[in-house]
Amino acid sequence: MIKIKNLEFERGSFILIAGPCSVESRKQIFDIAKNISNKIDIFRGGAFKPRTSSTSFQGLEKEGIDLLVEVKKQFEIPIISELMSIEDLKYFNDVDIIQIGARNMQNYPLLRAVGKINKPILLKRGMGNTIDELIKASEYISRGGNEQIILCERGIRTFENSTRFTLDLSAIPVIKTLCDYPVFVDPSHAAGRKDLVIPLSKAAKAVGADGLIIEVHNDPANALSDNLQQLDYNLFKELISELEKVIIWKT
Ligand code: PEP
Numbered sequence: 001m002i003k004i005k006n007l008e009f010e011r012g013s014f015i016l017i018a019g020p021c022s023v024e025s026r027k028q029i030f031d032i033a034k035n036i037s038n039k040i041d042i043f044r045g046g047a048f049k050p051r052t053s054s055t056s057f058q059g060l061e062k063e064g065i066d067l068l069v070e071v072k073k074q075f076e077i078p079i080i081s082e083l084m085s086i087e088d089l090k091y092f093n094d095v096d097i098i099q100i101g102a103r104n105m106q107n108y109p110l111l112r113a114v115g116k117i118n119k120p121i122l123l124k125r126g127m128g129n130t131i132d133e134l135i136k137a138s139e140y141i142s143r144g145g146n147e148q149i150i151l152c153e154r155g156i157r158t159f160e161n162s163t164r165f166t167l168d169l170s171a172i173p174v175i176k177t178l179c180d181y182p183v184f185v186d187p188s189h190a191a192g193r194k195d196l197v198i199p200l201s202k203a204a205k206a207v208g209a210d211g212l213i214i215e216v217h218n219d220p221a222n223a224l225s226d227n228l229q230q231l232d233y234n235l236f237k238e239l240i241s242e243l244e245k246v247i248i249w250k251t
């Protein structure tokens, strides 16, 4: 059971997480929250960003977390953000769910550290990792005493290059045979293209995902990170209405 103030869920739920790739400014994050917070369960926003290039925008760091916490208070919505380094854990006291990103799925000291805290952890599958390695990585967290774990499929690297990664839809029912944790899907990072986010979200829900994590931006074309995959408000509205048509596959 995942427990956050005013929100409890377990496998079999359908939880919607959405928000921008990166927290960029107070104006940006409040505009996005104003437009989407009443349609979602949890608000996302990256403050410590794992960017491929060291010269790309690296996130607002502590200031980004502080802005997210302001959104949490103003809109009364739980928040999730990515932790990259143990030394930043001190900034995450008011963050409801800690995300461990794909690039840190096998950062064992980090996994051990979040295993000792009393807060849900969303653990993303590494882009080059098997399901077995994901499950074993989750055991570094649970062994420390923290059983509040959500696993997240976010696409793996294959020979296919028309999408950023390849969303492994079979991972969802496979993971469900191996553990009891909720299994979420991130179609935004998997596809890397906004036009695929709605169909992949529907497919994920149909195949049994317990939740989705979606990137939404007030002005995607000018986003400081992941500008090609973030939904604008119109596409986000379309996503919500399309998801309502999908029947959840109970596994
Ligand atoms: C993210 O969700 O902001 C992110 C960087 O995702 P991933 O770790 O899946 O690449």
Ligand code: MN
Pocket (backbone or CB within 6 Å): 021, 022, 189, 215, 225, 226
């Ligand atoms: Mn992103």
